[in-house]
Amino acid sequence: MESPATETDTARTDENTGNRHSERSSRRPGYGQLLRTEGAWSFLLPGFLARQPYAMLTISIVLLVQHTTGSFGRAGAVSATAGIAMALLAPQSGRLADRFGQAAVLVPQAFLHVLTVGALVAAALLDAPLWALFVAAVPAGATAPQISPMVRARWAARLQGSPLMTTAAAFESVTDEFTFVVGPVLATALCTGVHPAAGLAAEAAISLVGGLVFAAQRRTQPAPSAAGRPAGQGADRARGQGAEGRPSALAAPGARVLVAALLGIGMVFGGMQVSLTAFTESIGRPGANGLMYGVFAAGNMLAAVAVGAVRWKRGPQTRLLTAYPALVAAAALVALTAQLAPWAVALGALGTLTGLCVAPCMITCFTLIESLVPAGARTEAFTWLTGAVALGQATGSTAAGQLADRAGAGAGFLTPLVGTGLALLVLLAFRKALHPAHGGLVAARGLGHRTAVAVD
Known part of the structure; x- marks a missing residue:
């Protein structure tokens, strides 16, 4: 039989063990903990x-300009102009x-x-005239608020x-992909109905x-770099600090x-938006455009949920180099189907598959950028990435529109394949260059804890 002191020690040990287990459970990274962030x-x-x-x-510009000019090529080009300006x-x-604060930029914008x-x-x-639409599209795209x-x-x-x-x-x-489910459907419904x-x-x-309303939330915006200490010492300098002490996002390779x-x-x-618009127009069901693009975006959204819920055993560099070839393969299937068997159900299914492949690539890119640029350049860095999506969207819209006008609705689906294929080569x-210049040995493992391992 145990002595009273031993029983007390045992009880204390059990209690401490339970507390540690509870603490570990409450600190386990996940969507619940993320949303409890102060x-x-x-x-x-x-x-x-x-x-x-x-x-x-962009889809609203395409629908309006196509209605007034009767050309998908012109509509895609005007939409592309706005996207390039953005x-x-x-x-x-x-x-x-980054320098003056988000609210100071967002309100006038x-x-x-x-x-x-x-x-x-x-x-x-x-x-x-067409040139006037191009001129008007530049400031419309350039002033689009960059909320994401x-x-x-x-x-x-x-x-x-x-x-x-x-x-x-x-x-x-x-959240972004949910907007790509809701946004095109809403825009199409408003423009057609x-x-x-x-x-x-x-x-x-x-x-x-x-x-x-977003700009009014000043308490949570990052501190402007102009009002604080320049971020440029140690690791930040290795990640792209400018010579004058100001961080530069694109200085990081x-x-x-x-x-x-x-x-x-x-x-x-961009290629999917215009190509699906042209395809649904060609089969006499223009209202189905928003639904088909929404299915593509829904696949992206579901994959994004899964990516955030997985405890990854590989670093983000390896994940990106694994996911991107899968995206290229999915784009190839869409292009092939559009040429050989252009059925709405088949294209919808393959569009969903493509969306499933897009999300892991995008999430990994946005995860990697945080370790590659200085802290004082984060908003700029994230804006370069979203701006790259906008520029690619504009280029894809233009190319797909021209192909749809000249070679038929199915030809536009070649655009995603060419774009992703070239990006994979890069x-x-x-x-x-995807490894942090400061040589950090700590890798984020999805929902797992940070582990001191070499970033692969």
Whole structure:
């Protein structure tokens, strides 16, 4: 029989063991813990509203301009102009947000976007010449509020390299893809059921309201770098610190490689949007366009949920080099089916498969960038990545539109294959640049804990 002292020690040991188990359980990274991050909901909800227009802008331009000009090629080119302007100028707004604060950039940007979208709508409805549509599309794209990079920068600032960063990247991808389920369906319904300009009108209104509400959440925005100590010592200097002490996102070679990868993914989005629009038009069911693109985005969203829920045993570099070839293969199947058996059900199923392959690539890119750039350049870095998607989307829209006009609706589906194929070549050629320059040995393992291992 145990002595009283022994019983007490045993009870204390059991209690301590239980406490440690409870503590480990409560600290296990996951969506639940992520959403319990202090202040998270204050920027998540307005951020969700404010990012909806991102998925509505290009498809709304395509539908309006195609209605007024009768050409998918012209519609894709005008939409591409807006996307290129967004891709080239949005990173500069991200850099300004890093330096002066997100609200200082977002508030005037939201008002300017409403005015510029209104000018584009007026030009289209008044049958302005094509060059005028191109001119109007530039400021409309350039002023589009970049909510998603700002939300990601808030996560990065609050999590500070925690293993929850992969979970946050997955969560943001799920949210982004949900907008690509809702946005095109809503834009298509408004343009086909209400008025050809209704999609852009709704996009501008949501941008203004959502942007102002999001900008009001100042407590959770990252501290402006102009007001604080320059981030540029030690590891940050190795990750791309500028010579003047200001961080530069694209100074990191790995960041440029990720931009190329996301350009290819953007071509999937743009090529699928225009190609599905042309395909549903060719079979006499234009209203099915939003549904078919929504199925593609739904596959992306489901895969994003799964990526965030897996405890990965491989580092993000290896995951990206494994997932991207699968995306290329899926794009090849879509292109082949569109040429040989252009059936709506088959293209819808393969579109879902393509969406399933897109999510792991995108999430891994956004996970990697946090370790490749200085802390003071995060908003700019995230904006370069989302801008690359926009530029790829614009390029894909243009190419797919031209192919659809000249060679039939199914020809546009070649665009995602070409874009992802070229991006894969870049990834393979410069894969060593995806490792952090500071040589850190700590790798984020999905929902697992950080483990001191060599990043593979």
